[in-house]
Amino acid sequence: xxxxxxxxxxxxxxxxxxxxxxxxxxxxxxxxxxxxxxxxxxxxxxxxxxxxxxxxxxxxxxxxxxxxxxxxxxxxxxxxxxxxxxxxxxxxxxxx
Amino acid sequence: xxxxxxxxxxxxxxxxxxxxxxxxxxxxxxxxxxxxxxxxxxxxxxxxxxxxxxxxxxxxxxxxxxxxxxxxxxxxxxxxxxxxxxxxxxxxxxxxxxxxxxxxxxxxxxxxxxxxxxxxxxxxxxxxxxxxxxxxxxxxxxxxxxxxxxxxxxxxxxxxxxxxxxxxxxxxxxxxxxxxxxxxxxxxxxxxxxxxxxxxxxxxxxxxxxxxxxxxxxxxxxxxxxxxxxxxxxxxxxxxxxxxxxxxxxxxxxxxxxxxxxxxxxxxxxxxxxxxxxxxxxxxxxxxxxxxxxxxxxxxxxxxxxxxxxxxxxxxxxxxxxxxxxxxxxxxxxxxxxxxxxxxxxxxxxxxxxxxxxxxxxxxxxxxxxxxxxxxxxxxxxxxxxxxxxxxxxxxxxxxxxxxxxxxxxxxxxxxxxxxxxxxxxxxxxxxxxxxxxxxxxxxxxxxxxxxxxxxxxxxxxxxxxxxxxxxxxxxxxxxxxxxxxxxxxxxxxxxxxxxxxxxxxxxxxxxxxxxxxxxxxxxxxxxxxxxxxxxxxxxxxxxxxxxxxxxxxxxxxxxxxxxxxxxxxxxxxxx
Numbered sequence: 001x002x003x004x005x006x007x008x009x010x011x012x013x014x015x016x017x018x019x020x021x022x023x024x025x026x027x028x029x030x031x032x033x034x035x036x037x038x039x040x041x042x043x044x045x046x047x048x049x050x051x052x053x054x055x056x057x058x059x060x061x062x063x064x065x066x067x068x069x070x071x072x073x074x075x076x077x078x079x080x081x082x083x084x085x086x087x088x089x090x091x092x093x094x095x096x
Numbered sequence: 097x098x099x100x101x102x103x104x105x106x107x108x109x110x111x112x113x114x115x116x117x118x119x120x121x122x123x124x125x126x127x128x129x130x131x132x133x134x135x136x137x138x139x140x141x142x143x144x145x146x147x148x149x150x151x152x153x154x155x156x157x158x159x160x161x162x163x164x165x166x167x168x169x170x171x172x173x174x175x176x177x178x179x180x181x182x183x184x185x186x187x188x189x190x191x192x193x194x195x196x197x198x199x200x201x202x203x204x205x206x207x208x209x210x211x212x213x214x215x216x217x218x219x220x221x222x223x224x225x226x227x228x229x230x231x232x233x234x235x236x237x238x239x240x241x242x243x244x245x246x247x248x249x250x251x252x253x254x255x256x257x258x259x260x261x262x263x264x265x266x267x268x269x270x271x272x273x274x275x276x277x278x279x280x281x282x283x284x285x286x287x288x289x290x291x292x293x294x295x296x297x298x299x300x301x302x303x304x305x306x307x308x309x310x311x312x313x314x315x316x317x318x319x320x321x322x323x324x325x326x327x328x329x330x331x332x333x334x335x336x337x338x339x340x341x342x343x344x345x346x347x348x349x350x351x352x353x354x355x356x357x358x359x360x361x362x363x364x365x366x367x368x369x370x371x372x373x374x375x376x377x378x379x380x381x382x383x384x385x386x387x388x389x390x391x392x393x394x395x396x397x398x399x400x401x402x403x404x405x406x407x408x409x410x411x412x413x414x415x416x417x418x419x420x421x422x423x424x425x426x427x428x429x430x431x432x433x434x435x436x437x438x439x440x441x442x443x444x445x446x447x448x449x450x451x452x453x454x455x456x457x458x459x460x461x462x463x464x465x466x467x468x469x470x471x472x473x474x475x476x477x478x479x480x481x482x483x484x485x486x487x488x489x490x491x492x493x494x495x496x497x498x499x500x501x502x503x504x505x506x507x508x509x510x511x512x513x514x515x516x517x518x519x520x521x522x523x524x525x526x527x528x529x530x531x532x533x534x535x536x537x538x539x540x541x542x543x544x545x546x547x548x549x550x551x552x553x554x555x556x557x558x559x560x561x562x563x564x565x566x567x568x569x570x571x572x573x574x575x576x577x578x579x580x581x582x583x584x585x586x587x588x589x590x591x592x593x594x595x596x597x598x599x600x601x602x603x604x605x606x607x608x609x610x611x612x613x614x615x616x617x618x619x620x621x622x623x624x625x626x627x628x629x630x631x632x633x634x635x636x637x638x639x640x641x642x643x644x645x646x647x648x649x650x651x652x653x654x655x656x657x658x659x660x661x662x663x664x665x666x667x668x669x670x671x672x
Contacts, residue, residue, distance in 0.1 A: 004203055007210040014217045022206065028177060030196050068212060079216050081209040085201060088209040094220040 021089040243543045244579045249302045253571025255291045261567025263317040264556040268325045276573050279314035310346045316361045323373035331362025339390045352393040364419045383413025418467040433464030466510040472517035480510035485522050489601040497600035509554050515561030517593040523552035
C-alpha cells in the first residue's frame with residue numbers, strides 16, 4: 001500500500017511531469033493530481049482512445065496487444081500505460 | 097472418283113438481253129379537279145411557319161443531395177460510478193476510491209504500470225527524441241521557374257488628347273498609390289486643348305484616378321516626399337517648380353516665381369535628406385541645378401551652373417536631364433546626367449563655384465535619361481542613354497566598367513532593383529521592358545517583355561522590388577508584377593556582385609593605365625619628331641585639312657567600288 005503511494009509520488013516528482021491519473025475500467029478516476037474537471041475530461045477522452053488503439057493493434061495481429069500509448073503534442077506529452085483493469089495516465093512536458 | 101454432274105442449257109434459253117425500244121407517252125390516269133370538294137376545307141390565311149436556324153441545345157438541371165450538418169457537443173460528466181455510489185457526494189466517492197485502492201490487483205497493476213511509465217518519463221527527460229537532427233542540411237529549393245513578369249493593371253490617361261507619362265512616383269508608405277506626371281515632350285507638340293492635369297492613381301482602381309493635380313503648365317516630373325507622404329513636388333514644362341499637399345486639394349500650394357525658375361522644362365526634381373524634410377533640388381536643360389526650400393518658393397536657395405569649364409558661364413552649360421543623390425554616405429555629393437552625354441559629379445558644399453564640379457564621366461552618345469546609384473554598392477551607378485545602358489564605377493572616369501550591347505531601339509529609362517544588387521530594369525522606345533541580371537547573363541536581358549506597342553518613357557520600381565510601373569507615350573501606365581525569383585535575394589548574391597564589380601573595375605583601371613602610357617609615348621614621340629625635322633610643321637592637321645583629306649579618300653573609295661561593279665557587269669554580259 002505504501003509502495004503504491006511511493007511509486008505514484010515518485011512519478012509525480014519527475015522532471016516535467018504535470019499530472020498523474022489512475023483510472024479504472026469503468027472510467028472512474030481513482031487517483032489524480034489534477035483538478036476534477038480536467039481529470040474528468042482526460043479520463044473520458046483517453047479511455048476511449050486507449051480502447052480504440054488496443055482494438056486496432058489486436059485487429060492487425062490478434063496475438064498482439066497494446067503495451068504503451070504516447071501522444072506527443074506541441075505543448076506536452078500524454079503517456080498512457082494500459083492494463084486490463086486500470087489505466088495510468090501521465091502528462092509530461094518533455095525536455096526541450 | 098469424281099462426282100460430276102453435267103448441266104446443259106441451250107444458249108438461246110439463258111436469258112435474253114434486254115432490247116429497249118421507244119414508245120410514245122401514254123396517258124394512264126387523268127383526275128380532274130372537283131371544286132365541290134373544296135367546300136370540305138377552309139382556307140387558312142396567313143400561314144405561320146416558324147423556322148429557326150440555331151444550334152440545338154438541351155437544358156439539364158442538377159442538384160446535389162442536401163447534406164445536413166449538425167453541431168454537437170459532448171459534455172463530460174463523471175460517470176461509470178456504480179449504482180450505489182452517488183457521484184455528487186464526496187464521502188461516498190472517497191469511500192469507493194479507498195475500497196479500490198485496497199484491492200490486491202490494483203497494487204500489482206500499479207507497480208507494473210508505474211515502472212513502465214517511469215522508463216518513458218526518464219526517456220523523455222534524457223533526450224528530445226523528436227528534435228530536428230538534420231536541419232542545417234536542408235537545401236533551399238531553388239525553384240527553377242522561368243523569370244516572368246505579368247501585367248496587373250493598366251492606367252490610361254482619361255483625357256482625349258493623350259500625353260506621355262513622363263514620370264512616375266510611388267507613394268512612400270505602403271506603395272498603394274502611384275503619382276503619374278503627364279506631359280508632352282515633343283517640340284511644340286502641345287495643342288491648346290491638351291489638359292494639364294496629372295493624376296494620382298490608386299493601384300487597385302484603374303478606372304478613375306484617385307486625385308487630380310492641376311498645375312499651371314504640364315508636369316514633366318513628380319516626386320513624393322519620402323518623409324511626408326502627403327507632399328509632392330513637381331517640375332513643369334515652363335521651368336517652374338510647384339508643390340502640392342494632397343490634403344489641401346488639387347491646386348499647388350505654392351509655385352516658384354517665373355523669374356527665378358528654370359528657363360527650360362524641369363526634367364528631374366529630387367527631395368533632399370534634410371532635417372526639415374522640405375528641401376528639394378531640380379535640374380533642367382537650361383544648364384542649372386537649383387536648390388529650393390518648399391516653404392519659400394519665391395527664390396531658390398542655391399544655384400549651380402553646369403559649365404564644364406567651371407566658369408559659371410550659362411552659355412556653355414550642359415543641359416541637365418537626370419539627377420542622383422548619394423544618400424547613404426555623403427549627403428553633399430550628387431551627380432547630374434546631361435543632354436550631351438556626360439555625367440557630372442558635383443559637390444554642393446565646395447567653397448568656390450569652380451570646385452563644385454568635381455569630375456565628369458564621358459562615354460555616352462546622347463542625353464542621359466536615367467542615372468541611379470546601385471542601392472547596395474553606392475560606388476557603382478547605372479546610366480541609361482542612347483542605345484545602351486552602362487554601369488560605371490566612381491573611380492574610373494574614362495569609361496564605364498560594364499555596358500550592354502547597342503540595341504535596336506533607344507533606351508529611355510532605367511533603374512536598379514531595390515532588393516537585388518545585380519538586377520536592373522530598362523525600358524525602350526519600342527515598348528519593351530528588359531530585366532537584366534548580370535550575374536546570370538551579361539549579353540542579353542534575363543527577361544524581355546513587350547509591354548505595349550508605343551514607346552515607353554518612364555519606369556519606376558516599388559521599394560519592395562516586386563512591382564514596377566512603366567509609363568508610355570500615350571499616357572498609359574502599366575503595373576507589372578515580377579516573379580519572385582527576380583525579387584528575392586539569392587544566396588551569395590552580394591558577394592558575387594561585389595566580386596564582379598571589383599573585377600571589372602580592375603580591368604578598366606588596367607586599360608586606363610595602358611592608355612595613359614600609350615598616350616605619353618605618343619606625345620613624347622611626336623615631340624621628338626618635332627625636334628628632329630622642323631620642316632614638317634604640320635604635326636597636327638587642322639580640321640579643314642582633315643576634312644578635305646577624308647573627302648578625297650571617300651571619293652576614291654566610291655570610284656573604286658563603281659569600277660569594280662562595272663567590271664562585274666561586263667563579266668556577266670560576256671558570260672551570257
